[in-house]
Amino acid sequence: VGVPQAKNRTGRPVDDRSQLFNDEFLKKLEYLYLVSKKLFAGMIRAERRTKKTGSGIEFADHRHYTSGDDFRYIDWNIYGRMDKLLLRLFEEEEDLSIYLLVDCSKSMMIGEPVKLHYAMKIAAALCYVGLANLDRVSIIPFSDDLHERLPPARGKGRIFKVFDFLRSVEPGGITNLGPSLTKFVHQTKRRGLAVVISDFYDPTGYEEALNVLRYNKYEPFAIQIYDRKEADPPLHGDLSLVDCETGDLREVTISAKLLEEYRKEHEKYCQELEDFSTSRAIPFFRTHTGVPFDDLVLRIFRAGGFLK
Amino acid sequence: VTYGFPVPLQILGYLAAIAAGLVIVAYILKLRRRRQEIPFSKLWQRVLREKDASSLWRRLKRLFSLLIQLAFLALIVGAVTDPRVGEAVVTGRNIVVIVDSSASMKTRDEGPDKPARIERAKDEARNLLRRLGGADAAMVVRMDGQTTAMSRFESDVPHLVKVVDGIHASDTPADLHRALRAASDALRGRKDPMIVIIGDGAYSPDDTSRVSWTPIMASAAAPVTAAGTVPGSAPASTPGSAPVAPGPAKTDDSLGMIDLAGVDVRFTPVGHKDLRNVGIIAFNVRRYLANKLSYEVLVELQNFGEKQETIRVTLYSGDEPVDVKTLTIAGGERMRQIYPDLGGGDERALKMKLEPLDATTGQPNPDVFALDDIAHALLPVKRRDKVLLVTNDNLYLEAALLLDSNITVDKVKPVEYAAELTAGKLKGYDVVVFDSFTPDELPPSRSAIYFNPSGEKSPWKVARQIKKPILNDVEADHPTTRWVTLTDVNIALGSSFKLEPGDVALASAIHDPIIVAGRRDGRKVVAFGFGLEGTDLMMRVAFPILLVNSLDWFAGDDSELLTTFRTGQMWAIPVDSTDTMREVTVKGPQGVTQAPVQTGRARFYGQHAGIYEITTPNGDGISVAANLSNPAESDVEPADTLSLAGKQLEAPPQFKVSLTRSIWKYLVLGALLLSAIEWLTYNRRITV
Numbered sequence: 004v005g006v007p008q009a010k011n012r013t014g015r016p017v018d019d020r021s022q023l024f025n026d027e028f029l030k031k032l033e034y035l036y037l038v039s040k041k042l043f044a045g046m047i048r049a050e051r052r053t054k055k056t057g058s059g060i061e062f063a064d065h066r067h068y069t070s071g072d073d074f075r076y077i078d079w080n081i082y083g084r085m086d087k088l089l090l091r092l093f094e095e096e097e098d099l100s101i102y103l104l105v106d107c108s109k110s111m112m113i114g115e116p117v118k119l120h121y122a123m124k125i126a127a128a129l130c131y132v133g134l135a136n137l138d139r140v141s142i143i144p145f146s147d148d149l150h151e152r153l154p155p156a157r158g159k160g161r162i163f164k165v166f167d168f169l170r171s172v173e174p175g176g177i178t179n180l181g182p183s184l185t186k187f188v189h190q191t192k193r194r195g196l197a198v199v200i201s202d203f204y205d206p207t208g209y210e211e212a213l214n215v216l217r218y219n220k221y222e223p224f225a226i227q228i229y230d231r232k233e234a235d236p237p238l239h240g241d242l243s244l245v246d247c248e249t250g251d252l253r254e255v256t257i258s259a260k261l262l263e264e265y266r267k268e269h270e271k272y273c274q275e276l277e278d279f280s281t282s283r284a285i286p287f288f289r290t291h292t293g294v295p296f297d298d299l300v301l302r303i304f305r306a307g308g309f310l311k
Numbered sequence: 312v313t314y315g316f317p318v319p320l321q322i323l324g325y326l327a328a329i330a331a332g333l334v335i336v337a338y339i340l341k342l343r344r345r346r347q348e349i350p351f352s353k354l355w356q357r358v359l360r361e362k363d364a365s366s367l368w369r370r371l372k373r374l375f376s377l378l379i380q381l382a383f384l385a386l387i388v389g390a391v392t393d394p395r396v397g398e399a400v401v402t403g404r405n406i407v408v409i410v411d412s413s414a415s416m417k418t419r420d421e422g423p424d425k426p427a428r429i430e431r432a433k434d435e436a437r438n439l440l441r442r443l444g445g446a447d448a449a450m451v452v453r454m455d456g457q458t459t460a461m462s463r464f465e466s467d468v469p470h471l472v473k474v475v476d477g478i479h480a481s482d483t484p485a486d487l488h489r490a491l492r493a494a495s496d497a498l499r500g501r502k503d504p505m506i507v508i509i510g511d512g513a514y515s516p517d518d519t520s521r522v523s524w525t526p527i528m529a530s531a532a533a534p535v536t537a538a539g540t541v542p543g544s545a546p547a548s549t550p551g552s553a554p555v556a557p558g559p560a561k562t563d564d565s566l567g568m569i570d571l572a573g574v575d576v577r578f579t580p581v582g583h584k585d586l587r588n589v590g591i592i593a594f595n596v597r598r599y600l601a602n603k604l605s606y607e608v609l610v611e612l613q614n615f616g617e618k619q620e621t622i623r624v625t626l627y628s629g630d631e632p633v634d635v636k637t638l639t640i641a642g643g644e645r646m647r648q649i650y651p652d653l654g655g656g657d658e659r660a661l662k663m664k665l666e667p668l669d670a671t672t673g674q675p676n677p678d679v680f681a682l683d684d685i686a687h688a689l690l691p692v693k694r695r696d697k698v699l700l701v702t703n704d705n706l707y708l709e710a711a712l713l714l715d716s717n718i719t720v721d722k723v724k725p726v727e728y729a730a731e732l733t734a735g736k737l738k739g740y741d742v743v744v745f746d747s748f749t750p751d752e753l754p755p756s757r758s759a760i761y762f763n764p765s766g767e768k769s770p771w772k773v774a775r776q777i778k779k780p781i782l783n784d785v786e787a788d789h790p791t792t793r794w795v796t797l798t799d800v801n802i803a804l805g806s807s808f809k810l811e812p813g814d815v816a817l818a819s820a821i822h823d824p825i826i827v828a829g830r831r832d833g834r835k836v837v838a839f840g841f842g843l844e845g846t847d848l849m850m851r852v853a854f855p856i857l858l859v860n861s862l863d864w865f866a867g868d869d870s871e872l873l874t875t876f877r878t879g880q881m882w883a884i885p886v887d888s889t890d891t892m893r894e895v896t897v898k899g900p901q902g903v904t905q906a907p908v909q910t911g912r913a914r915f916y917g918q919h920a921g922i923y924e925i926t927t928p929n930g931d932g933i934s935v936a937a938n939l940s941n942p943a944e945s946d947v948e949p950a951d952t953l954s955l956a957g958k959q960l961e962a963p964p965q966f967k968v969s970l971t972r973s974i975w976k977y978l979v980l981g982a983l984l985l986s987a988i989e990w991l992t993y994n995r996r997i998t999v
Contacts, residue, residue: 110350110351113348113350202350204350204351206351206353230350233349233350233351236349238347240344240345241344241345242344242345242347243344243345243346243347244347244349244352244355245346245347245348245349245352246349246350246351246352247348247349247350248350249352251352253352253355253356254344255355255359261359264358265354265355265358268354268357268358269354272354
């Protein structure tokens with residue numbers, strides 16, 4: 004089974020990225036950046052605050068004292084009042100690393116517009132805001148393996164390199180989050196924000212991949228992108244359904260009942276992903292390609308966690 | 312099962328196999344599915360996991376879809392062959408439906424404005440036909456004075472019903488015997504024969520008795536001894552032998568019998584009881600022999616009801632009433648009225664009209680049967696003949712002719728005859744009498760009498776001369792010699808004529824025709840083989856009668872001629888025909904027809920009452936009147952039951968609806984149903 008070549012109505016291949024990042028797009032990015040500035044006011048070394056506790060000055064939390072801890076951080080006031088030894092934790096401030104993990108498997112080439120393009124726009128927007136905030140932003144395309152990555156960069160002026168990089172990304176391969184992210188974790192020393200932009204259509208499951216990020220002290224973000232026709236496929240009649248990644252063939256006759264069951268199943272799958280993420284404090288955003296990308300980006304900003 | 316498809320079934324089988332192959336190919340093609348790319352088959356796997364468990368059922372459902380299509384094809388092919396089931400199992404009956412359409416069926420049982428009895432009979436016939444089974448075949452027969460098969464044996468009920476719709480009652484009496492014979496002949500050799508008679512049961516006892524319920528031919532096949540017993544047949548008293556009812560022997564009696572052995576005969580009565588009807592059962596008129604200007608009328612009436620009726624009887628001459636009488640006639644009474652010494656007027660047509668009256672108010676109160684309330688009659692033609700006598704003053708001859716006041720006589724001498732003829736003065740005579748003179752050619756008159764013709768120009772060749780012939784053989788049936796005695800006539804010398812075809816020897820002396828009659832060039836001619844001077848015939852009473860008879864015959868004024876006939880009979884009406892005349896024109900109440908002429912008589916069947924005018928190609932005409940004049944028909948009281956030869960007939964049975972139906976419609980319906988099921992189940996994704 005060959006790679007599905009999504010085509011528009013005129014028959015022209017839709018993977019035309021020449022107009023993906025035009026001036027209009029750039030203006031929107033600038034607007035998003037201005038909006039993001041209103042949403043947080045930290046202007047210290049870096050403009051981003053991590054959840055990492057360390058030697059900062061801003062109190063973050065308490066925890067029980069264990070032997071070997073630095074006495075200096077024991078909260079004596081608490082000890083005086085409650086007769087318990089608790090350690091004061093402070094947020095550590097540093098320039099943040101943002102890793103934008105973009106799924107460029109074959110399944111991302113489906114949809115109108117193509118899901119990959121949508122994912123790239125989101126990645127570009129987040130990248131721009133990150134660059135503008137002087138964060139170290141890196142883009143890592145992946146499918147069943149990591150593709151060539153955009154090395155970490157900082158500053159708004161790098162955005163055109165980002166565009167060029169995104170334009171040159173070669174889609175292909177099957178979605179396999181687990182090994183890809185594991186490899187990413189192994190290759191990347193510096194922890195930071197790991198934004199996974201994918202459809203999460205991984206036959207082997209997404210749980211392990213997200214857990215790998217969590218376990219390795221990354222702050223994972225999950226952005227699920229789907230096409231509306233995937234949630235509610237306009238299919239009818241006798242069909243041979245071919246998985247565009249694995250080539251699995253399945254003969255099926257579409258009935259209203261079957262479609263309904265499929266819709267429920269899709270919704271259930273997405274809900275499971277959402278439940279998994281939220282239950283593990285992973286910010287999760289689900290969107291379809293019909294939603295303007297800037298709306299989604301604003302939603303991400305407002306939800307917090309990305310900007311501060 | 313039989314098939315109505317004209318193409319051999321084998322060829323159809325090949326075609327069906329090809330079509331089935333196409334269906335299967337189309338089915339396989341249908342199974343090749345459209346490819347559709349999906350991003351994540353795992354979701355579909357989850358959905359279809361449950362369905363996979365029932366994959367066997369799914370396969371069966373697909374097979375079911377194919378089977379439905381093949382069944383659809385089989386049904387269509389089956390329908391094309393037009394199969395008819397059941398004929399081998401259920402044998403259909405063969406039914407002759409005899410619908411009585413005689414005059415009595417014109418009775419309006421329920422009132423003068425209500426439908427006639429025939430309509431009720433037609434309703435019964437239609438109901439009967441609609442109850443027929445598919446294998447039954449019926450034939451509709453119309454029974455009046457004649458028997459008319461209105462259809463052949465067929466199962467097309469709508470057509471048969473249409474045939475019944477076209478039946479109308481005639482003015483003729485019912486001839487059940489003839490109808491039964493026709494029905495029995497039609498049913499011969501057919502299975503399950505049945506006759507259903509639908510009528511009022513008013514049939515003559517002669518018709519109902521001449522029926523045999525045992526085979527006639529079987530018993531007649533065995534030789535019959537002089538004693539009337541069949542040789543070898545065991546006597547009825549022999550112990551252990553079953554008595555066999557012998558059918559009528561094939562004698563003269565049996566020839567008139569109808570063999571209804573094995574035929575199921577049923578009867579459906581129609582008509583109401585207790586009806587009142589007074590009818591004219593006889594009506595005739597004759598001129599007096601002595602005075603043909605006067606006539607007398609005979610009318611016979613009968614009250615067929617049980618109550619006394621008051622009636623007004625009006626005699627019309629043409630359209631003018633001549634006599635009106637109001638009479639009272641008791642129930643069942645038959646009354647005869649004679650109107651003597653009527654005369655005057657030139658109208659020949661007479662009409663008798665009978666009107667039942669209300670006894671209290673005197674207003675007309677019509678009875679149920681109108682046909683016998685009017686009767687027609689015609690007076691014989693009254694003629695005044697012009698006669699030319701070619702003679703040398705024969706006083707006897709002149710005197711005899713002068714006896715008849717209806718003729719005028721002129722006289723010319725034989726020597727002047729040729730000159731007068733050449734001068735054209737002899738035109739306009741009806742009859743020319745030649746007294747011992749033979750002209751060179753036949754006279755210009757319509758007819759002629761020759762006394763002692765001789766020579767080459769004689770209309771009859773003289774075979775030989777006979778001295779003192781004795782006329783021992785007189786043709787008493789001929790109008791000329793009727794009521795005439797010639798046996799002791801003395802003749803000195805007689806000529807024996809040579810007869811030609813069509814000639815009649817009126818009087819002969821031991822096979823020697825002496826007085827002859829015949830036609831010559833279309834003219835009626837009578838010739839006497841002797842002269843009046845050598846006989847004492849003119850001294851006798853017979854002589855003037857002979858002459859008057861001859862003149863009457865010439866004029867067609869046959870006093871024996873019946874001008875009043877009864878309907879429902881074959882009429883033989885004498886016409887002034889020639890040898891070459893084959894047919895005449897008959898103008899009757901129902902229109903103009905042609906009737907054949909045989910031996911001087913026009914023969915045709917009188918179906919309707921009224922006046923008939925018969926016109927020959929020569930332009931001669933004769934009129935006759937026709938009336939029902941049948942007491943049996945006028946007695947319109949219906950019979951509840953009908954017995955044939957002592958066997959009372961039962962009502963027709965309820966016919967079973969057999970399976971011998973053409974089932975192609977059902978097959979097509981089944982195919983449509985299957986198609987609908989397939990469509991429905993496909994669209995509902997049940998069979999896919």
